[in-house]
Amino acid sequence: MADKLNFTLVSPERELMSRDVDQVDIPGSEGWMGVLANHSPLMTTLAPGMVRIRDGSDEKRIFVRGGFAEISPTGLTVLAEEAMPAEELNAEKIAQAIKNAEEDVADAETDEKKLAAQQALDSLKELQAAL
């Protein structure tokens, strides 16, 4: 059995998960990445999306919006601005999030911000389609 990855997911309001798992897929701002144990140190910002946590045959999904992931020799830490387990998600909440994202796109002052907001919106729409 390969080494386990020490994984922690925290949002400002609570710690959602802290345990050893096999693999975690995170939505980095520059692309998806799968993190296994003994990954090289890395820090990335996150795009909105599902964090997939795999442990044996067990798979958990947690939706995160904004934040950071830090991989250090001690494990992976995801600092999410907002986090919600997939079970707690429902169409209504996503619709609300999409509405907010659309406002962000409309309000964005610079092209750069507009692009980021648009990306967030797209990922939410994808999520809505997936449910």
Added chain:
Amino acid sequence: MPSLKDLKNRISSVKSTQKITKAKQMVAAAKLRRAEERAKEARPYTQRMEAVLANLASLAEGNPNAPQLLAGTGKDETHLLIVATADKGLCGGFNSSIVRLARERITKLQGEGKKVKIVAVGRKADDMLKRIYGDLIVWKTNFMEVRQIGFGEAHDIAGEVLKRFDGEEFDVATLFYGKFKNVVTQEPTAQQIIPAEAPEGVEPPDLKGAVYEYEPDEEDILRELLPRYVAVQIFRALLENVASEQAASMTAMDNATRNAGEMIDQLTLQYNRARQAQITKELIEIISGAEAL
């Protein structure tokens, strides 16, 4: 000498006051437990955030392009004081001790010829500061309509503060709040949040020779991280404030209940004496009336 009826009225009035303070104390105790729990739940995020920031801050040191939120504007002219108190009273000296600390700082800064601006968070901060420093308050907010303070509220305050920072309205921001030490002690605390002070006592992890990779690059991450760090600090202060407020309120109400109890005992004693004196007087009247016959 108050009449028997007066005494009776006073006793019943003190008794009903005691009922209120007792109820308020129990409510505060229940709320305190929840507030403490929330403050505890928020701690892992803050700690991780501090570790990440400490890690990045060492990289940005001496870098001329370091973000202003970390390096400062290079000036020390205008100070923004964010004074966070509770919205309600009945919590002993909790609000006034925070405001006093802020006031001392204002006097000191003004004595040094610096400009001071105030953001009042919580109704009591506004109430107590507006009399003397009304013209210094640039923005105020309170949580009268918020049932439970969440990260969203902290985010909004941080947004306002950062907007003003970007508009070059101030150079240094300090946050005033009541730090929750334990149920009996709450310490009014001043903490500088802009420019961010790298947290002390946080060791960067041992990388065993490996080098961090950054996606995108360090500066972008830092630029994203710092505004969030400000929000997180404010969030933590708000949570600590809620816990401190409830603890202070519990202690104050406990004292009030005890005082009311003492007062009732005293008044009851006085009442009984007066009653007996009256009975004795009546007896004397009857006896001397009988003797006269």
